[in-house]
Amino acid sequence: MRLTSIPRVDIAHLPTPLEPAPNLSAELGGPEIWIKRDDLTGLALGGNKARKLEYLVADALAQDATVLMTAGAPQSNHCRQTAAAARKSGLKAVLIFAPYSKHYGSTDPDQAPQGNLLLDNIMGAKIEWYQGDWQDRLRFMDQVAADLRDKGERPYVIPGGGSNAIGATAYVNAVYETITQLRDNSMTATHWYTTSSTSGGTHAGLALGAKLAHAPFAVVGSACDQNAEKTRSVVLPLANATAEHIGTDVRLAESDIVIDDSYYLPSYGIPNEGCLEAIEIAARTEGLLLDPVYTGKTMSALIDHVRTGKLTSSDVVIFHHTGGTPALFAQADGIAGSFSGPDLD
Ligand SMILES: Cc1ncc(COP(=O)(O)O)c(C=O)c1O
Missing domain, CATH: 3.40.50.1100 (Rossmann fold)
Incomplete structure (x- = not known):
């Protein structure tokens, strides 16, 4: 082993x-x-994501990544910790969120962000709001990753929840x-x-x-x-x-x-x-x-x-x-x- x-x-x-x-x-x-x-x-x-991110970030750095990308709900603890892991490791973070989840923290643009979303903003994560069917988000993530590559970045995609x-x-x-x-x-x-x-x-x-x-x-x-x-x-x-x-x-x-x-x-x-x-x-x-x-x-x-x-x-x-x-x-x-x-x- x-x-x-x-x-x-x-x-x-x-x-x-x-x-x-x-x-x-x-x-x-x-x-x-x-x-x-x-x-x-x-x-x-x-x-709990911090433990997983120790291994995921090591893999990202081995691949010479410049950006950690992941997806979740706007109040995702995983996304917040991924943003933190990225920053601590000298990387940028891109988070893909489902647009609105009324039971899981408002993302109404007229309201100040709360909880995890507030912390994502403080850490300077780039947030992409995904409007489509959540099951199809992988295609959207591929597109966001391709756009990042066009800008010279090297994104490392982390699955939901790490x-x-x-x-x-x-x-x-x-x-x-x-x-x-x-x-x-x-x-x-x-x-x-x-x-x-x-x-x-x-x-x-x-x-x-x-x-x-x-x-x-x-x-x-x-x-x-x-x-x-x-x-x-x-x-x-x-x-x-x-x-x-x-x-x-x-x-x-x-x-x-x-x-x-x-x-x-x-x-x-x-x-x-x-x-x-x-x-x-x-x-x-x-x-x-x-x-x-x-x-x-x-x-x-x-x-x-x-x-x-x-x-x-x-x-x-x-x-x-x-x-x-x-x-x-x-x-x-x-x-x-x-x-x-x-x-x-
Ligand atoms: C606080 C908390 N507990 C448990 C879980 C579930 O962990 P896992 O995604 O590894 O199943 C999560 C997932 O986001 C979480 O944020």
């Missing part, structure tokens, strides 16, 4: 802390809970990193809760890493944008492509990709009651800020699994904080009224 020899640049703050959440555990009356703080990866407010075998490799490493932290704390864990999406790189890398490292924990993905079947149909092949990329013969089967899709509706990006409750509980027990698109829903899965007895007090659970908190500000209008008042009058 060539995992340790794959080139990567040093742009994330690693290892991220693995910290206990005793107040949250006590509040739920269930398992011991630890938080893997990938919201603290350091790249312009952190998040989720290809190069990016997902980072989450194989994250498993080894965490197992070392568990050993350092003389502890073990039974579960690792993460967010599972149809970009899929994080879950794919974690599932592969867990199998390769014979991790003591089961990786449990909480779907954030599609049902389990659709999500698995992306995560599984990506995990196996990543296995090939890092040079192992190990392959994953469907049963290795555990996904619970009970917590993401009504849809991607729209927080439900459980999500808002989870955001409030994490904030008030641990001062831990979750986001309304990914981690709030994944924490609501964990909370419900405690309440329904799927997780018991003999379990030790790692909750994977993958970042995303800038979306709290982008969604302030929709969510601010959902939280209860202060404990003190």
Whole structure:
């Protein structure tokens, strides 16, 4: 296996802390809970993409790129971290956005940009608004890349979420990193809760890493944008492509990709009651800020699994904080009224 020899640049703050959440555990009356703080990866407010971008930027630099290009929603955490990774590496950034997503932060030209989009602007990313069908965006990206080449630039195109075998490799490493932290704390864990999406790189890398490292924990993905079947149909092949990329013969089967899709509706990006409750509980027990698109829903899965007895007090659970908190500000209008008042009058 060539995992340790794959080139990567040093742009994330690693290892991220693995910290206990005793107040949250006590509040739920269930398992011991630890938080893997990938919201603290350091790249312009952190998040899970920083790990992937270490490998993607190394590949871009090897190809002598001058521009990182990627695509997503206007509140994409991935796009924000790609812009930051580009700047930190002396490159420019071009971001392709779907024009308007009413549930995921306004992009009304008459309103000041919010959350991630504001940060993209501050970092000087060039933003291209794509008006067509999102499924056809690759053709549009090809056109933008061709225009950049005409101007003498050398664009490096990163897929949505940084989720290809190069990016997902980072989450194989994250498993080894965490197992070392568990050993350092003389502890073990039974579960690792993460967010599972149809970009899929994080879950794919974690599932592969867990199998390769014979991790003591089961990786449990909480779907954030599609049902389990659709999500698995992306995560599984990506995990196996990543296995090939890092040079192992190990392959994953469907049963290795555990996904619970009970917590993401009504849809991607729209927080439900459980999500808002989870955001409030994490904030008030641990001062831990979750986001309304990914981690709030994944924490609501964990909370419900405690309440329904799927997780018991003999379990030790790692909750994977993958970042995303800038979306709290982008969604302030929709969510601010959902939280209860202060404990003190
Ligand atoms: C905060 C956060 N968590 C989880 C995910 C899902 O990660 P992946 O794209 O690797 O599936 C994303 C994707 O953008 C994210 O921004």
